[in-house]
Structure formats: structure tokens, C-alpha cells
Amino acid sequence: MKATFMYGAGDVRVEDVPDPVIQQPTDAIVRTVRACICGSDLHPYHSLPAGEGAKSMGHELIGVVEELGSEVTGLNKGDLVIAPFAFADNTCVFCREGVHTSCLHGGFYGTDETAGLQAEYARIPQASGSLVPVPGVGEDSGLLASLLTLSDVYLTGYHAAFQGRVEPGKSVTVIGDGAVGLSAVLAARQMGAEQIILMGRHRSRTDLGREFGASDVVAERGEEGIARVLELTRGEGSHVVLEAVGHLPAYEQAYGVVRPGGVISRVGVPQYESAPIGFGSLFGKNAALTGGPAPVRAYIKAAIPQVLSGEIDPGRVFDSTVGFDGVADGYAAMDAREALKVMIAP
Template identity: 45%
Template sequence: MEAAIFRGPGDVRIETTPDPEIEASTDAVVRITHTAICGSDLWFYRGERDLSEGSPIGHEPMGVVEAVGDDVRHVEPGDRVLAPFSISCGECEFCRKGLYTSCARDLSWGEDGGGAQGEKVRAPYADGTLVRVPDRYANDEDALEALLPLTDVMGTGHHAAVSAGVGAGDTAVVVGDGAVGLCGVLAAQRLGAERIVAMGHHEDRLDIAESFGATEVVSARGEDAIEEARELTAGGANHVLECVGAESSMETAAAVARPGGTIGYVGVPLGVESTGFLGTMFGKNVSLQGGVAPVRAYIDELMADVLQGTLDPSPIFTKTVGLDGVPEGYRAMDEREAVKVMVKLD
């Protein structure tokens, strides 16, 4: 089969690799029909995170089950499925409490099942990891494209909103205009926020934020952005979604949080070395909640809204490529020419 392989910073190639096979009775093999390139994939692409040369890549799979192990009960060949970015057994202490990203099995796409940016993938612990799409939507392309973000960014944006305590009538500030930040806006709107201030630096992305429910946008940088957001919220918001993970974005989130407020943080803290923002939070009694999003815990409720037509995060995909176009997709995201790239293999 063909799959995307990492060969070094700035070097992603499509290569021929062995087809995955059932290795354990709890496995499934899935033929990928849709997947995506994630902002976190850019870390190794830019050389900001170590990844072994020759590694298969991609962690947002959607496709059709081709084969299952003897102990798989919840899916069968022919089922349309999607899966979150984190593999989970569904049975350990942490999976039972909904903290799927802390699964005791500690498996991940790429290392343990093959990368999702390929023609096929092996899904370990298929019953705990794969989510079946109802048959009536199995070939509905619009529905499938709206469901694809549930594998990662929509669930992650939702985790930010839930962690920040967003509810009906609230004012929320979303820091970051990447795919996760845009989905955070959508999640805050879904949870009933009355005002949503989206903070970012790209006008085209802030346009998407407004279409997702942002009532105000802030495109300034640095202290000017903080001042504008605080003015818009009369001193800060009780609910702040940090969706980037950079030191500057954490500092911004701390600065725009209202005394007694809560920051829901989901941006992976790559390169955050200073803890100065903790002093700001401490002085204002601001709570910090969140972490890596247990997307599997949210997929069922978000899928229900997608399929009934009340939730559609698909506009985050501003570029679509085939498998051969994955290297170009990485380049486009790296150079900010695309918010998020969808890969279609059908």
C-alpha cells in the first residue's frame, strides 16, 4: 500500500509500505477514505519535535473496516468508522472514567498501528477505539466531511470550552485562530455562550470564526491585543479557551482572564519555558483546567449534533488533497496557506 512517511524536517514522502494485518484478536484493519493533516504534525515537520526517520504519520483516521480479530464485537467488515487521535482499550481504569488519552495500554497511531495518512491502518483495541458511523450516513459525503474533525480538532476545541466552564449566556475569549481555536469558537457557541471574542492574527481565519459564532474578533498582537480584549469584556472574561500552546498564548490567556475565571487549555505546551503567566493567574485566583483532550469521550454527543445538522466544523478544511498531495498539504499548512488540510482517498 501507499502511505505518508517522515524522512526528516520538511521532507514527507509517499512510499510503498506493507499492508497492515490483524496481529491480535482485538485488532481491526481499516481502509482509509478520509484523513487530515494536523497542526501538531507540523512540529516534527519543522524539526521542533523528534520523530524517527521512516515513521508513518497521521492520527485522524476515517474509513471502512476490512477485517477484524476474533474478539472484536462492536464493528465488523463493511462498517464506516472514525477514530480519535488517541488509541484506547475502553476497559482500563482511565478509559472507564472517560480519560481515554491516559489509557493504560499507552498506544498511538504511527507507532503501534501505522499512520492514518495512508491507504490502510491497523486499529488496536478496535472496540475501544473505533466509532461506527450510522449506516444511513456511511456514504453521505457532506456528513463524512463534517464528522472528520471529530477525530481531533472539534473534540479538542470542545474540551477547551468544557474545561473553561462555558455555559448559556456566558462571555468567552478564544485565544488562537488555528483549527482548534476555530472549533473552540464553535464549541462555545454550541454550549450557549452569548459573547465570544476570537483572538488571532489572520483575517481569513477570523472570518471563519465569525461564521462559527464569534461576536467580536481581535487581530492585534501582543499588549495591544490584550488591551483590546479586556476592553471588549469590561476587564476580562470568566471563560478563556487557550488553543495554541505557545508561551505567548498562555500569557495572553492569563492576562484576559477575569479574576476568579477559568482557562481551559488544550494547546500542547511546546516550548513553554517561562512560568511568569502562573504569577498572573495566582494573583487573580484564575483556575487552569484542561490538558490533552479525551476526544473519545465527546464523539458520540458531537456526532449526534453533526448528523442532525446543528454542528458543522467542516469549513476548517480550506484545502483538500489526495494521498499523493500530502507533501503539498504539509507545505501549505506550514506556510499558513491552509487552516487545515483534508486528505481524501476515495
Template identity: 50%
Template sequence: MKATVYYGAGDVRVENVPDPQIQQPTDAIVRITHACICGSDLWFYQGKDQWQPGWRTGHEWMGIVEEVGSEVRNFKRGDRVLAPFAFSDGACEFCGKNLQTSCLQGGFWGGKNDGGQAEAVRAQFADGTLVKIPDAVENDAAMLKKILPLTDVMSTGHHAAVSAGVKPGSTVAVIGDGAVGLCGVLAAHRLGAARIIMLGRHDNRLAIARKFGATDFVSSRDEQAIQEVQEMTKGGAESVLECVGTESSMKTAIGICRPGGAIGYVGVPHGSETINLSRMFQSNITLRGGVAPARAYIPELLIDVLADKIDPSLVLDVTVDINGVPDGYQAMNDRQAIKVMVSV
């Protein structure tokens, strides 16, 4: 089968690799039909993460079950399934607390594990990880595209909104106009926010943010952005969604948060480890978030997607086939795409 393999900064290749095989009785083999390239994939693509040549890529995918292990009870051959970006056993202490990304036996697609930017994948802990997509949407291409972002970016944006305590009537600020930030806007709107301020600089992305529910826009950065948000809100936003992960974005998040408010941080940290605890302490600002337990959120979000209450598919603005994955990485790295969908 074909799979995407990492070799170094700016170098991902689609190669022929051995077909996946059942290795444990809890495994399933899934033929991938859809995958994505994630903004977080650009960290290793740019050489900023410690990735090893030969590792597989892709943590966002869905497909059709081809084979199941002897202990798989919830799925059968032919089922269409959606996978969160992390696999989990569904049985440990943390899975029981809906914190599947801390599963004692879990892990993440790609790297040393099978990746989703491929023709097939060995799905570990199938019963604890996979989510079945209703048969009624089996051949509905538009609906499948709406569902695909639940694998990561929509669930992560929702995690930011929940962590920041977004509630009906609240004022929310979202930092970052990538796919996660845009989905954070959609999540905040879904939770009833009355005012959503998007901090971003790209017109095409801000247009999507407006469609998702953003009401105000700030294109400046750092201290200027902090001043503008403070002035327009008369003291800061009650809920701030930090969806970038840099030192600048975290400083901005703390600077625009209203006293007594909360920051939901979901941007993968790259230089943001030093934070202004003094302001957080003095203003009673709460910081919550981290890697999103997408498996916990997918069922409720899937209900709303199927009911046409939310449609995150607008973030998928470029489509490639499996052979076009390297071009998709380049397009995202050059900011010619918000998020690339891989149609396998």
C-alpha cells in the same frame, strides 16, 4: 499499500509499505477513506519535535472495516468508522473515567504505530476506540466531511470549552485562529456563550470564526491584546480557550482571564511551560485542559453533526489525494491552508 513516512524536517514521503495485518485478537484492519493533516503535525514537520526517520504520520482518520480480530464484538467488515486521534482499550481505570488519552495500554496513531495518512491502518483495541458512523450517511460526502473533524480538532476545541467552564450567557475569549481555535469558537457557541472574542490575525480564518459564532475580534498580540480584551470586557473573559501552546499565547490567556475565571488549554506546549502563577493565584484563576479525550466527546458531538446543529467542516479548506499529502504539509506550513483533508 501507500503510507506517508517522515524522514526529517520538511521531508514527508508517500511510499509503498507492507499492508497491515491482524496482530492481536482485538485488532481491526480499516481501509482509510478520509484523513487530515493537523496543525500539530507541523511541529515535527518543522523539526521541533523529536521524531525519527521512518515513523508514520497522521492521527486523524476514518474509513471502512476490512477485517476484525477474533475478540472484536462491536464491528464487522463493511462498517464505516471514525477514530479518535488516540487508541484506547476501553477497559482500564482511565477509560472508565472518560480519560482515554491516559489509557494504560493506549497510544496515538502515527510515530511507531500505523498512521492515518495512508490507505489502511491496523486499528488496535477496535472495540474500545472506534465509533460507528450510521449507514444512512454512507455515501453522503458532505456529511462525512462534517464528521471528519470530530477525530481531533472539533473534539479538542470542545475540550477547551468544557475545561474553561463555558456556560450559557458567558463571555469567552479564544486564542488562536487555527482549526482548533475555530472549532473552540463553534464549541463555545454550542454551549451557549453570549459573547465570543476571537484573537487572531488572518482575515479568511476570522470570517469562519464569525460564521461559527464569534462576536468580537482582536488582531493585536501580547500586551496590546491583553489591554484590548481587558478594556472591552471591563475586567477580562470568564472563560479563555488557549489553542496555540506557545509562551506568548499562555501569557495572553492568563492576562485576559477574569478573576475567578478559567482557562482551558489545549495547545500542544512549545515554550509555554513557564506560566504566571502569581496572577493566577491572586485572581483565583483556574487552569484546566490538556490532551483531549476525544473518544469521550465524539458520541455527543456526532449526534449534533448528524442533526445539522454544528458543521465544523469549514476548517477543511484544501483537499488532496494520498499522493498529495507532502504538498498538503507544505500548504499548511506556508499558511495557504487552515486544514487539509486527505481523500484516499
């Protein structure tokens, strides 16, 4: 099969490798119908040292079940399934508490133990708890793009809004106009936010953000951006700030625009090890800080009917599609901001 590897910063290759096989009785083998490139994949694309071997890439997938381990239940061969970006048993204490990304028997793709999902076939550990079937939807459905977003990007944006306690009457600022930021806008609208300010400077993206529900767009950054958000919120700041970038300047903007007593919810994978939490940032405002890797498995069953009914259409974040031979070009296009989010269609 074809599978994607990264050998260093900017060095993405699609190679022929053996097909995956069942290793544990709780595994399933899934044939990829759609996969994609994540904004978080660009972090190693910028910084992965060369010479350390190949990194297996990808963590977002919908596919068809081809083979089941002897202990897998609740799934059948031929099911169209969504694979959340972290696998989990869905039964341990942390899964029962809704924190599937901390599952005692779970983990993440692209590690030494589990290959990435930008491949034609994938081995899914803990398949009974991880894979979610979508009955009645075939491989030719026009809903595949939106269903694919439920493996990560839309539900990561939803997680930001959920953790931030977005509700009717609240002002929300979303920092970042990438696919996760736009998904956070859509989720905040679904939760009834009164005002949604999107901080981003790429017109094609912020236009989609407006269609998803943003009431205002702020293109300025740094102190100018903070001043503009404060102007839009009568000098008070936003009740909830959803940070979908992961770099320190975005966090600094977040505590600059959060309202006293408000909440900052971060889902951008942090590219820094320390950040201010003192009097001038969080402490002085009585502001709360939350967020983290989205336990999308906790949200996915409720989101599927929203996609199937047309209530939400998060698949609009995909603006480019490639086959496996074009994956490296897809990375380059996203890195150059020539594409918002690239889908892989075998």
C-alpha cells in the same frame, strides 16, 4: 499501500509500504475514506531532526472496516467508522472516568508500536473501544468532512470549552484562529457563551470564526491584544480563555486576559516545558488552569447526531483536499498558512 512519513523538518514523503495486518486479537484493519493533516503535525515539520529515521504521520481518520481480530465486538466488516486520535479500550478505570487519552491499554498513533493514520489502510488497536460506527452513512456522504473532525479537531475544541466550564452568561476568549481555535468558537457557541472573542489575524479564518459564533475579533497580539480584550470586557477579562496554539506567547496572552477567578483551558500542544504560574500570572488572579489531550472518545457519540442533523457543521474548517500524491504539498500549504486544514481523500 501508500503511507506518509517525515524524515526531518520540512521533509514529508509518501511511500509504498506493506499493508497492515492483524497483530492482536483486539485489532481491526480499516480502509481509509478520509484522513487529514493536523496543526500539531506542523510542530515536527518545523523541528524534527534529520537523520533519525522516518516518523510515521497522521492520527485523524474515518474509514471502512475491512478485517476484525477474533476478540473484536460491536463492529462489522463494511462499517463506516470514526477513529479517535488516541486508541483506547473504553473499559479501564480512566476510560470510565472519561480520560481515554490515559487508557491503561491505549496509546497514540505514529509511535514505534503503531503506525500513523495518513495511509491508505490502518491497523487500529483496541478496536472495540476505539472505533465508533456511523450507521446509515456511506462513503459518498456530504457529511464526511464534519464526521472526520470528530476524530480530533472539533472535539479538541469542544474539550477546551468543556474543561473551561463554558456556560450561558460567560465571556470566552479563544486564542488562535487555526482549526482547533475555530472549533473552540463553535463549541463555545453551542454551550451558550454570551460573548466569544477570537484572537487571530488571518481574515479568512476569523471570518469563519464569526460565522461559527465569535462576537468580536482581536487581531492585535501581546500587550496590545490583552488591552483590546480587556476593553471588550469592561476591564474585567474573560471568564474562560481557550488557548489553542501551544506556544508560550499564547499562554502569556491567556493569563493576561483571564478574569480573576476565571479558567484557562489549554489544548494547543505545548511547545515549552515551563510557564509562569505565580502571583503575576495565575496565583494573583485565583485563576485555574486546565486542559490537555482531548479524550474525544468520551464525546464522540453525542457529537455524531449533531453532525447528522446539521446542528453543527465543523467540517467547514477544511479548505483544501489532496490525494496521497499531494500530501507533502498539503503540509507546505498549511505551514505557509495558505490552507487552514487539509483533508486527504484517497
